[in-house]
Amino acid sequence: MxxxxxxxxxxxxxxxxxxxxxxxxxxPEEGLPRRIVSLGSTLTEELYLLGAGDNLIADTLYCxxxxxxxxxxxxxxxxxxxxxxxxxxxPDLVLATSLTNPAVKEKLKNLGIRVVDFPLxxxxxxLCGHFVELGKVVGKEDAAKKIINSSREKIExxxxxxQGLPKPKVFMQMGANPLFAVTKDYFLxxxxxxxxxxxxAAQAKSGLYSREEVIRQNPDIIxxxxxxxxxEKEREQWFTFSGLNAVKNSRIYVxxxxxxxxxxxxxxxxxxxxxxxxxxPRS
Amino acid sequence: xxxxxxITRWCxxxxxxxxxxxxISLLSLCVGSAxxxxxxxxxxxxxxxxxxxxxxxxxxxxPRIILGFAVGGALSISGVILQGMFxxxxxxxxxxxxxxxxxxxxxxxxxxxxxxxxxxxxxxxSGFLGAILVIILVFYxxxxxxxxxxxxxxxxxxxxxxxxxxxxxLLMAISGADELRGIVFWIMGSLEQPNWxxxxxAVWVSIxxxxxxxxxxxxxxxxxxxxxxxxxxGINVENTKKVLFLLTSVLTGMSVSICGIIGFVGLIVPxxxxxxxxxxxxxxxxxxxxxxxxxxxxxxxxxxxxxAPTELPVGVITGIIGGSVFIFALTKFK
Amino acid sequence: MNTLLEIKGLTCGYDARFFIQEINFSLEEKxxxxxxxxxxxxxxxxxxxxxxxxKSQKGTVxxxxxxxxQIGFKEFARKIAVVSQNQPVNDITVEEFVLLGxxxxxxxxxFLETAHDFEIxxxxxxxxxxxxxxxxLMRELSGGERQLAFIARALAQEPQxxxxxxxxxxxxxxxxxxxxxxxxxxxxxCGLTVIIVxxxxxxxxxxxxxxxxxxxxxxxxAGHPDEVLSYQIIEEVYKTVVVVEKNPIxxxxxxxxxxxxxRRARSKKYGKEE
Numbered sequence: 001m002x003x004x005x006x007x008x009x010x011x012x013x014x015x016x017x018x019x020x021x022x023x024x025x026x027x028p029e030e031g032l033p034r035r036i037v038s039l040g041s042t043l044t045e046e047l048y049l050l051g052a053g054d055n056l057i058a059d060t061l062y063c064x065x066x067x068x069x070x071x072x073x074x075x076x077x078x079x080x081x082x083x084x085x086x087x088x089x090x091p092d093l094v095l096a097t098s099l100t101n102p103a104v105k106e107k108l109k110n111l112g113i114r115v116v117d118f119p120l121x122x123x124x125x126x127l128c129g130h131f132v133e134l135g136k137v138v139g140k141e142d143a144a145k146k147i148i149n150s151s152r153e154k155i156e157x158x159x160x161x162x163q164g165l166p167k168p169k170v171f172m173q174m175g176a177n178p179l180f181a182v183t184k185d186y187f188l189x190x191x192x193x194x195x196x197x198x199x200x201a202a203q204a205k206s207g208l209y210s211r212e213e214v215i216r217q218n219p220d221i222i223x224x225x226x227x228x229x230x231x232e233k234e235r236e237q238w239f240t241f242s243g244l245n246a247v248k249n250s251r252i253y254v255x256x257x258x259x260x261x262x263x264x265x266x267x268x269x270x271x272x273x274x275x276x277x278x279x280x281p282r283s
Numbered sequence: 284x285x286x287x288x289x290i291t292r293w294c295x296x297x298x299x300x301x302x303x304x305x306x307i308s309l310l311s312l313c314v315g316s317a318x319x320x321x322x323x324x325x326x327x328x329x330x331x332x333x334x335x336x337x338x339x340x341x342x343x344x345x346p347r348i349i350l351g352f353a354v355g356g357a358l359s360i361s362g363v364i365l366q367g368m369f370x371x372x373x374x375x376x377x378x379x380x381x382x383x384x385x386x387x388x389x390x391x392x393x394x395x396x397x398x399x400x401x402x403x404x405x406x407x408x409s410g411f412l413g414a415i416l417v418i419i420l421v422f423y424x425x426x427x428x429x430x431x432x433x434x435x436x437x438x439x440x441x442x443x444x445x446x447x448x449x450x451x452x453l454l455m456a457i458s459g460a461d462e463l464r465g466i467v468f469w470i471m472g473s474l475e476q477p478n479w480x481x482x483x484x485a486v487w488v489s490i491x492x493x494x495x496x497x498x499x500x501x502x503x504x505x506x507x508x509x510x511x512x513x514x515x516x517g518i519n520v521e522n523t524k525k526v527l528f529l530l531t532s533v534l535t536g537m538s539v540s541i542c543g544i545i546g547f548v549g550l551i552v553p554x555x556x557x558x559x560x561x562x563x564x565x566x567x568x569x570x571x572x573x574x575x576x577x578x579x580x581x582x583x584x585x586x587x588x589x590x591a592p593t594e595l596p597v598g599v600i601t602g603i604i605g606g607s608v609f610i611f612a613l614t615k616f617k
Numbered sequence: 618m619n620t621l622l623e624i625k626g627l628t629c630g631y632d633a634r635f636f637i638q639e640i641n642f643s644l645e646e647k648x649x650x651x652x653x654x655x656x657x658x659x660x661x662x663x664x665x666x667x668x669x670x671x672k673s674q675k676g677t678v679x680x681x682x683x684x685x686x687q688i689g690f691k692e693f694a695r696k697i698a699v700v701s702q703n704q705p706v707n708d709i710t711v712e713e714f715v716l717l718g719x720x721x722x723x724x725x726x727x728f729l730e731t732a733h734d735f736e737i738x739x740x741x742x743x744x745x746x747x748x749x750x751x752x753x754l755m756r757e758l759s760g761g762e763r764q765l766a767f768i769a770r771a772l773a774q775e776p777q778x779x780x781x782x783x784x785x786x787x788x789x790x791x792x793x794x795x796x797x798x799x800x801x802x803x804x805x806x807c808g809l810t811v812i813i814v815x816x817x818x819x820x821x822x823x824x825x826x827x828x829x830x831x832x833x834x835x836x837x838x839a840g841h842p843d844e845v846l847s848y849q850i851i852e853e854v855y856k857t858v859v860v861v862e863k864n865p866i867x868x869x870x871x872x873x874x875x876x877x878x879x880r881r882a883r884s885k886k887y888g889k890e891e
Contacts, residue, residue: 061592061593074592075592076592076593076594077593079468080593080594081592082316082587082591082592082593082594083343083475084315084316084317084339084343084344084587085316085317085591085592087317087335087338087339087343088316088317088335088336088339089335090335101468101473101475102468103468103473103475103476103477104475106477106478107342107343107475107477109477110342110477111338111342111343178456206457208456208457290729370707497728500728501720501723501728504717504720505717505720507707507709508704508706508717509704511701512699512701512704514668514690515668515694515698515699515701516694516717516718516720516721516774517690517691517692517693517694517695517720517721518690518720519690561708561709562707562708562709563713565728565729
């Protein structure tokens with residue numbers, strides 16, 4: 001007897017789908033966005049670079065640069081965005097990153113708000129591509145292209161400067177316990193290459209790297225980034241391996257996460273200059 | 284007569300719990316980081332509008348309330364049924380390994396890049412498939428000579444949970460950073476579900492589950508005496524065990540696939556309600572459903588308003604509130 | 618008097634081991650039968666085979682002309698009730714506990730107890746002297762009181778045949794007598810047929826019209842207590858020395874155990890005779 005009821009219930013479920021009404025999907029307005037919400041600190045910075053900072057109405061708690069960005073309305077963190085806040089601000093464009101909660105992105109789209117996704121760039125080339133894309137979206141394509149070209153020129157100049165200089169062996173890490181190295185799949189690798197260094201972990205399949213392997217490879221320089229408060233501890237840890245070249249010459253550096261891990265085409269160049277200083281110190 | 288007294292008491296419980304559910308739902312509708320004054324809400328309720336406020340009420344808050352109703356209820360009655368079947372107060376919906384299987388399914392689909400190709404619905408679907416596989420596995424491992432062994436369900440369920448967690452940690456370790464974040468979102472548990480089809484599914488499965496459970500409420504009452512005695516009372520124990528196991532598995536699988544892992548609801552709500560209304564399944568099921576729904580909706584409301592504009596994972600709130608209220612109730616009643 | 622139960626060639630057990638073998642047994646209505654035997658002789662298995670909790674490998678159990686395997690669960694529960702070994706029960710009042718016995722009588726779509734159900738519960742509780750506990754929790758009762766509640770629940774099923782598995786084992790003498798007196802009264806006045814597994818040979822002798830003595834899975838001897846409780850048979854089956862006297866009050870056989878000291882004293886007194 002209960003089995004009959006189960007069958008009835010299943011039929012119920014199937015019938016209910018007949019009443020399924022798809023949610024309202026009004027098409028977004030065309031035209032240049034005037035009310036932009038940014039869900040990524042890099043995107044916020046880039047907006048200001050493009051001169052579209054005035055159209056930014058809200059950003060995340062972590063959008064600290066440039067200083068004007070701190071004063072904007074806040075809509076949450078990079079990972080957890082407050083949907084209600086965003087909708088109540090009536091934006092016409094939301095800039096999302098790969099860190100944004102996919103459910104939030106989809107919800108915004110369902111509500112008819114235009115969302116443009118900017119996945120993590122894997123190298124400088126992609127970084128430029130995304131920048132131009134952003135420029136197109138906010139109507140500042142020309143400005144974008146100009147900035148890119150200027151950065152490219154500067155980089156070429158820097159590359160010429162260090163041409164012929166010996167290339168130090170570099171190990172760059174993004175995490176400890178487990179040890180996470182920068183391989184060629186991460187755009188940080190471009191920093192190392194452009195600055196004239198050899199990334200010992202470039203060919204590794206995944207970022208998970210063994211400390212023994214690092215010791216075996218004996219890099220000249222170790223760079224620690226993206227580790228926040230633990231970076232100093234990690235640096236001390238490395239100093240216990242007195243055999244390493246990097247230790248002997250005291251060339252273990254902790255670098256600013258903002259600059260290195262969330263670069264705009266402009267800050268990329270600045271960071272590159274810093275790295276070149278580190279790799280090829282003037283004697 | 285006696286019968287009437289009991290029925291009256293039950294009706295009162297259900298009525299009061301229903302009112303509480305309604306109250307909490309309305310509260311949840313009125314509260315949020317975009318502060319909308321109550322008068323505005325009342326006017327919006329009567330006529331549709333294009334405004335952002337209308338969107339917020341009906342497209343952001345309401346779906347969460349509805350989903351909270353469905354999933355809170357589903358997890359609670361799963362807890363009630365399992366605690367009744369196993370006669371063990373520590374059993375809850377995730378004990379049978381279903382959440383592990385669903386999580387594994389989601390992780391595998393994220394790593395295979397399916398979510399990029401098939402869109403948002405790929406996660407709940409793969410989660411549910413993972414859950415089904417675990418259900419089938421645990422079921423067949425626990426059947427000996429056509430008899431479903433309860434201890435087997437528990438043992439295999441717990442083992443599969445451990446194995447799934449280890450596999451997930453392994454996959455997380457070797458996968459790329461991008462994919463990792465997708466997994467974390469899902470595991471944290473959230474009532475944020477953009478797809479209305481899934482929300483509707485949740486409601487129908489949940490309510491159907493409650494109705495089916497009621498058809499087995501007498502059997503569950505008898506099972507509390509032990510399998511042998513239940514059989515002596517004329518219950519088809521094997522059938523009952525199988526149907527109830529499948530029912531709770533589907534309810535839990537659905538909840539986990541659509542909302543991720545929201546713990547404590549299935550464990551605490553049955554206990555709490557039992558302290559209030561007793562052990563009779565006929566009232567326990569309905570009361571737990573209503574209480575679980577209220578609890579989850581309330582927890583979700585807190586999760587999205589306490590540290591606005593950031594949102595806490597709802598599982599954190601259910602754990603803290605649920606745990607504290609429960610400890611308080613236990614000490615008071617004993 | 619009609620045949621209530623007919624068992625032919627019943628053999629039952631788990632896997633390769635058989636707990637009871639080739640049991641032939643028939644039961645008339647209104648009988649009061651006691652099953653006795655040493656530990657492990659298959660008494661409990663016998664009961665479980667009747668209620669089909671154990672699948673039988675061979676043989677048949679016929680209840681009122683119908684093979685027990687053809688009778689549906691619910692219908693079976695309306696005819697035969699079991700009082701099993703006293704198990705722990707969780708938080709449930711005595712009245713709710715007894716009402717569970719009405720489940721076999723619920724109609725297809727019935728969900729709540731009817732006035733009739735409450736009436737039956739009230740009746741069986743007064744029969745078993747448990748009315749005064751009806752709102753107490755089961756776990757608050759003493760062993761004897763709980764046993765009476767279990768019997769009340771079984772009676773609420775309104776069975777024709779009542780099976781009991783050692784209901785008096787943990788009870789004091791007062792409660793033992795109370796339980797058995799109740800069963801005897803139900804048997805005499807209400808026509809309830811009883812099969813009771815007993816540990817205590819004297820209780821069995823006192824209350825049962827017929828005894829079935831089991832040994833190693835088979836029926837060793839069945840019949841009136843006078844026939845079954847002879848000292849030779851008991852010594853053979855239980856492997857201990859006993860003396861069987863006549864109970865001066867009821868004239869039923871009364872089994873006296875003989876401690877070792879007495880045995881040695883007597884063999885000295887009477888030489889090597891035993």
